[in-house]
Amino acid sequence: xxxxxxxxxxxIAVVALIVIGPRDLPRVLYTAGxxxxxxxxxLREVQQSxxxxxxxxxxxxxxxKIESVRDVDLHKQIRNSIDPKGEIEAAFDTDxxxxxxxxxxxxxxxxxxxxxxxxxxxxxxxxxxxVRP
Numbered sequence: 001x002x003x004x005x006x007x008x009x010x011x012i013a014v015v016a017l018i019v020i021g022p023r024d025l026p027r028v029l030y031t032a033g034x035x036x037x038x039x040x041x042x043l044r045e046v047q048q049s050x051x052x053x054x055x056x057x058x059x060x061x062x063x064x065k066i067e068s069v070r071d072v073d074l075h076k077q078i079r080n081s082i083d084p085k086g087e088i089e090a091a092f093d094t095d096x097x098x099x100x101x102x103x104x105x106x107x108x109x110x111x112x113x114x115x116x117x118x119x120x121x122x123x124x125x126x127x128x129x130x131v132r133p
Contacts, residue, residue: 020028083089
């Protein structure tokens with residue numbers, strides 16, 4: 001962990017035994033172990049918090065992308081990519097009122113070509129229809 005070899009650990013143990021004494025050494029080692037455990041737990045918690053912040057940032061970016069895609073009018077996008085000037089739609093448009101105005105002579109011929117002929121009226125008679133047995 002700290003690149004400390006066995007010989008260096010032995011020197012530290014001998015110095016600690018001399019400075020602290022054999023009676024207090026187990027209590028000091030126990031306290032040092034508890035402090036090291038708490039430090040590891042705090043480090044783990046900080047690392048987890050940093051990872052959570054990163055995940056939230058990624059989720060926020062994904063949410064923004066999804067919302068931007070949701071706002072797209074797909075029908076309009078397809079229509080604009082196929083017929084950007086609206087010429088095809090105008091050619092197939094049967095509603096004369098929505099059509100752009102054309103020259104007066106041209107309007108009469110195109111209107112008669114677009115409108116269906118009126119059905120011929122059947123002759124009306126006063127006789128009732130025949131009854132079939």
